[in-house]
Amino acid sequence: MAFSQKRIQKEILTMTTSPPPGTRLVTETMQTTKEFLVEVHGAQGTLFAGEQFKLLFKFGDRYPFESPQVMFVGDHIPEHPHVYSNGHICLSILTDDWSPALSVESVCLSILSMLSSCTEKKRPPDNAFYIRTCSSNPKDTRWWYHDDKV
Amino acid sequence: MTDEPGTSNSSQPSSTQFECNICLDTAKDAVISYCGHLFCWPCLHQWLETRPNRQECPVCKAGIGKDKVVPLYGRGSSNNVDPREKLPPRPQAQRPAAENRNMGWNGLNLGDGFQMSFGIGAFPFGFFGSMFNVNDGRPRTPPPDTPQYQDEQVISKVFLFVAIFMMFWLFVS
Ligand SMILES: [Zn+2]
Numbered sequence: 109m110a111f112s113q114k115r116i117q118k119e120i121l122t123m124t125t126s127p128p129p130g131t132r133l134v135t136e137t138m139q140t141t142k143e144f145l146v147e148v149h150g151a152q153g154t155l156f157a158g159e160q161f162k163l164l165f166k167f168g169d170r171y172p173f174e175s176p177q178v179m180f181v182g183d184h185i186p187e188h189p190h191v192y193s194n195g196h197i198c199l200s201i202l203t204d205d206w207s208p209a210l211s212v213e214s215v216c217l218s219i220l221s222m223l224s225s226c227t228e229k230k231r232p233p234d235n236a237f238y239i240r241t242c243s244s245n246p247k248d249t250r251w252w253y254h255d256d257k258v
Numbered sequence: 259m260t261d262e263p264g265t266s267n268s269s270q271p272s273s274t275q276f277e278c279n280i281c282l283d284t285a286k287d288a289v290i291s292y293c294g295h296l297f298c299w300p301c302l303h304q305w306l307e308t309r310p311n312r313q314e315c316p317v318c319k320a321g322i323g324k325d326k327v328v329p330l331y332g333r334g335s336s337n338n339v340d341p342r343e344k345l346p347p348r349p350q351a352q353r354p355a356a357e358n359r360n361m362g363w364n365g366l367n368l369g370d371g372f373q374m375s376f377g378i379g380a381f382p383f384g385f386f387g388s389m390f391n392v393n394d395g396r397p398r399t400p401p402p403d404t405p406q407y408q409d410e411q412v413i414s415k416v417f418l419f420v421a422i423f424m425m426f427w428l429f430v431s
C-alpha cells in the first residue's frame with residue numbers, strides 16, 4: 109500500500125474512533141480514502157454555536173509531505189473573515205506552514221479554533237474579487253495571510 | 259477484557275509514544291531530534307528533501323537536519339548501523355516536481371499578464387530568439403513554414419523568456 113494511503117487509513121481510524129470534539133467523519137458517503145467529508149459543529153458559546161458545516165479533505169499521493177486540500181463545501185459556508193464564500197480558507201497551515209506532523213485531526217482543531225475565536229461574522233474584504241479569479245483548488249492560491257493568530 | 263482476538267497486539271495506547279511523527283507507525287530506523295521528537299529516518303529525510311531551504315522539525319519547528327538528529331538503537335535494531343548512513347529507502351520516487359508556492363519561482367507563471375508585457379517591452383526578442391536556435395543542438399529541426407517549426411519557435415521563445423526573466427530576477431534580488 110502506498111505510503112500516503114497507509115497514513116490516511118490510520119487517520120480515518122482515529123477520526124472514527126476518537127474524533128476531536130465537534131467533528132464527525134462522514135463515512136456514509138465515503139467513496140475513496142483520497143477524499144472525504146468532515147462535519148464541523150460550531151462550539152457552544154461562540155458566534156457559530158448551533159451551526160453545522162462540511163469540510164472537504166482531498167489528499168494527493170505525496171501526502172503527508174504535501175498538505176491536503178481543505179475547504180468548506182455545501183450550501184452553508186461559515187461567514188468568517190478568513191473564509192471565502194466559495195469555501196476556500198485562508199489558513200497558513202494548509203499551505204506554507206504545513207508540516208507532515210499535522211493531521212486531519214489537527215487541521216479540524218485549527219479550523220474549529222479559528223471559528224471559535226471569531227468576533228464578527230463577515231467575509232474577507234476581497235471576497236468578491238477572489239471568488240471570481242481564484243482556481244478551484246485553494247492550494248493554487250498564493251495566500252497573503254491576514255494575520256498569524258487564527 | 260473481552261477483546262476480540264487479534265486486536266490486542268495492534269495500536270495499544272502505550273506504544274503510540276514510539277510512533278514516528280510522520281508516518282504514525284512505530285518508528286523504523288529511528289532518529290530523535292535535539293528537540294526530542296521521534297521519526298523514522300526515511301520519513302524525516304523525505305521531509306527535509308521536500309523543503310531543503312526550510313529545515314524545521316515537523317512537530318515544533320526547531321532547527322533540524324541530518325547533523326541535528328541522534329540515531330536510536332533499541333535491542334534488536336539492525337546491527338547498530340547508523341540509519342543516516344543507509345540509503346534512505348524512500349517511500350516514493352525522489353525529487354518530484356515540488357509544489358513550491360511561496361518562492362520566487364511563482365513569478366515565472368507565464369499566464370501572468372504583468373510579466374509578459376514586461377518581457378516583451380524590455381528585450382529584443384527576435385534577435386535573442388534566433389541566437390537561441392543556433393546554439394540549440396536539437397537533432398532534427400523541422401523545415402520552416404510547417405506548424406511544428408512554428409511551434410518550436412514559440413517554445414524556444416518561451417524558454418528564452420524564462421531564462422531572461424531569471425537573469426533579471428537574479429540581478430534585482
Ligand atoms: Zn515514519
Ligand SMILES: [Zn+2]
Nearest residue numbers: 293295315318
Ligand atoms: Zn521538534
